[in-house]
Amino acid sequence: MSEWKYNLVAFNTIFSKEIRRFMRIWPQTLLPPAITMSLYFVIFGAVIGSRVGEMGGFDYMTFVVPGLVMMAVITNSFSNVASSFFSNKFQKSIEELLVSPVPNWIILAGYTMGGVVRGLYVGILVMILGAFFVELQVHHMLITLLAVFLTATLFALGGFINAVFARKFDDVAIIPTFVLTPLTYLGGVFYSVDVLPEPFRSLSMLNPILYQVNAFRYGILGQDSGISIGWAFVVMIVAIVIMAAWALHLLRVGKGLRN
């Protein structure tokens, strides 16, 4: 059997194991985001949103749905890889992979794609829930899919790096709590950056999540937020390359994995 066939089997094994894991524990992985996002729809969209009026040229509910989908994708793709990889480290079952001939890039690809699928799964779920509140039409399918896929990939890689550095379960929650949540809330999920005064508008431009949310919102609503879509994709791809290189470096030196 040729090397690439070995690698394909190994990738499929890791990838399907990851999907099996989050499907098996769906009350912890799929149900909570569905409930949380439904509450967001009801509170921010229907109750508060009706008093907000328009945002970025759309009624508030319509504006907020793509933002909430992206928030769910970011949180879930990140936490899937972070929890799964850390749990394997904690139980030492990661040694099954480390003693095997699977190359590092296949390990990273398998876990990352597992996280991407969880992110997309929950994203679709939130989208379906959102469709109960607003009528959605996808304006630019390719941009929408590309934005959501690249975002999920980037944050799945982030979850992987978090898990490599984590020494205890608490560490897995540090990045989501202190980095991801603030950046997401300030990344244009609930408002358009146009409404911000300076210097907050310029400061927001440093937030990478803003580009992803805006690119996705542009794909769904066709709303021009004043941020170049091309630039948004460049930011995402560069970030993915940097994160993937960092993760591979950590695997190569065996950070937290090999003694």
Place this chain on the structure above:
Amino acid sequence: MTQALEIQDLRKQYDNGFQALKGIDLSVEEGDFYALLGPNGAGKSTTIGIISSLVRKSSGSVSVFGHDIDTDLVKAKRMLGVVPQEFNFNQFEKVEDIIVTQAGYYGIPAKEARSRAEKYLKQLGLWDKRHNVSRMLSGGMKRRLMIVRALVHQPKLLILDEPTAGVDIELRRSLWDFLREINEQGTTIILTTHYLEEAEQLCRNIGIIDRGEIVENTSTKELLSKLQQESFVLDLNKPIDDLPTFAGYTVKKVDNSSIEVEVGKHQGVNDLFQQLSEYRIEVASMRNKSNRLEELFVNLTSDTNEPANGSAVEKRGSAQ
């Protein structure tokens, strides 16, 4: 003959400065059944960790069936199956899934993996448990699960770190039979163990490691022949205050009413008893101090005891 494992001048110093391996040399021939013995903290698990690439070596070389782990790690890994000391499978997964997943890491497609899983799970009496979540298994079953997992890619070299620790006698015997069988079918086996009887029963060659150095590396037969120097404990009828000198024997006083004597294979005890009579020391009873291999092991790995024989001292010296 091909060497299943070749280790040269292997050293490991941990970040905290602890030198776990001080330059060990070891070679195990293809088809061998080899025991690596040593007290806790001697360096057995570090050695296995380095061979299986879970621990990074400081210097030295390791090759598995001629594949150096520095330059040809993927091929070396394909040859190797490892059963670690601690349970290291996902406790939430089912038995069969664990095996099929491990096979997948070696590029074995699911269909083939399931048929191999069936073969080995049946051989080790776990087939009925294949749909059980692994954390629900008993300790002995978990250990067998790790053996199946290590065998699913059919490695040519199987390394087991304390495979029968905490396993009851009946199961231990059946595991011994199983290991003998796969060894006869061509799998080279290296095991570490605390049960010296296990090494004596199963292994053709034995290495003894102590404080990061190989202090003995020879065939089980030869090792045991060295043990033809046996230790006896003699209980005395009357207590003695001072121990006289015995020509040709090493004698130690255990307490006032018992002494310990080392007797060489061809030496016999007649001369000893003659000298005892001359000193008017009456012996009430006599017994073996301990199991043969155990005695050698203690002698080789202890600071305070005298080495069992000269060659062990020389080997310890040469390994430094």
